[in-house]
Amino acid sequence: MKTIQILALTTGMIVSPLGQADHLLFPFVVSNPDNVVTLISITNMASTYGYLRYRYFYKSATNNDECQEYEFIRSTYPGDIVTFDVSGTLGDGAPVNNDPDSYEGRFSLPSMTRAVRGYLLVNHYDKDTKTATKEGATTLMGQATVIEIQSGSAWGYQAFNDTKADEKPDFSKSGGVISTDKSVPFTFQPSASNQWTTKFFVTPVGSDMTGASSQYSSHLKFTINNQNSANMASDITCTGAIDFADVMSAATLQNVEETGGWGTLTLDKATGYSPAIIFKLDYTYSEDILQSGSANNGILLGN
Template structure:
């Protein structure tokens, strides 16, 4: 089912839905129903050399913080394990800030937090486990909620979060802001995301094919000198079989790169206007597409035809990252995608970069970008 894109008029949210029962319009005044505020941290990595530092600001007067980790091995096809919801705070105080290591590398003997000399005087936490219980090399995502619909719960006004992915040995890092969909309207049965998840990601954080926003334009550095990696987390948007994000242990999406918004061919544009591509019709997906289950990381060179990789190896270019229906488990066609460009190899060594072919420098490059498409020109639709 194809959905109309959200539109914005006079600074007020006006979302139009077309469903089986006809036309439903939701303008500036939206019916509310109680849900706890819940945030999605779509990228979490755990290894002896990589930590995921999470900060949560909670304005709810009850001071409750609930954590729900979903973790897996690095294999794209493996499902996640739902570690269950655990309460790490219930201070009865508002305006608290909590920082912890989701991966458990820092303060490993104390549950991964709290970090940065938190006095815990007015908002104590006690002996709780902040980090994932997965002790291996793992990827995952984290849902944080405040367990309250009596304050400003469900409006997005209680919780705010950020994460820093820290490569300990080399010092490289990148960060992102957590997705708080403020989801409390009538079409949202789940505590986070669920039906029409893309519509509540108003900054375009969810690439959603059903909304016509299943693609995002982006640039690509030369793969001969840079690694471009995409962290992909399928999102339950109500069109698949998962009711909400907490049911996404085996949600899957497909990802590939194309030179056009419609994604009719696989490839990209080089730096000199030339389209480098390969057709794949009548197949639904190119052979370069990868299926990602629950969450995972894929490199640019792995989701492009090899002939195209060879053609743009020394120059890079631009194109569209495409999200399509997965091929296993709970099939979804919406996801969050974070792009990471880096030159860090082997944990500590770095490659030589020479953007102008004469002035070279060494050092760590780690640039992270959350790919977005809200279906509105000027945000990321071009």
């Protein structure tokens, strides 16, 4: 059991609205051993001893691929906080921060050398009935920090709680979710000479984020102010990342790479497409901007 958190490493925490249920969603986790790690902290505020079920849905970097699932259960108790690295690089998958508890196993993804991204679901769990248990509203709290080890660059967010206290984790109407056919504005920095890179991290959500039901897809349409960019679009299944420069035409990129600008992002409402949680990440290592180090800023769109 630990009573402190190590998230002071984060350059800026992104706070997501908390719901009133037992399922917890970390919409973006990254595992690239020795390069990028994701630190997860989970606080159990329930009053009973028991177990938590952890379900990773992960894949390689291809946006249209479906995710595969990796599931396990670990012990927990009132007032506990556990922090671990999804990649297993830090602590070899065991709890970090000198946590004296073993929790009966590792918390990381299976050992692998390839880079993967995904999302993580956590909920109270009954080992005997093999079902989710209802321990009361907001009894789980979570925070994540994504760290690039080589540069020390980091960004973080607070996990989402679902909107219904039943067996199926429903995040379709959670605070911060962008609904279909909704447009949200965003800004982007100059990208010329590798000054800034803008990426969008997208996880489609729905009324059941588990099993075969987890393969939700979203169709994103981008429009840049005063630019002819009607054909800028991208599809994401399960979870994915979009490099903003990759969805722009060569002409559009040339027009905005020295100045930056602003635009809008819209989720398609056509049948088969889902709402999504979307973070915009702006980062740079440019010596023209920084004397040393890096800058990394993540913003929850639609909040």
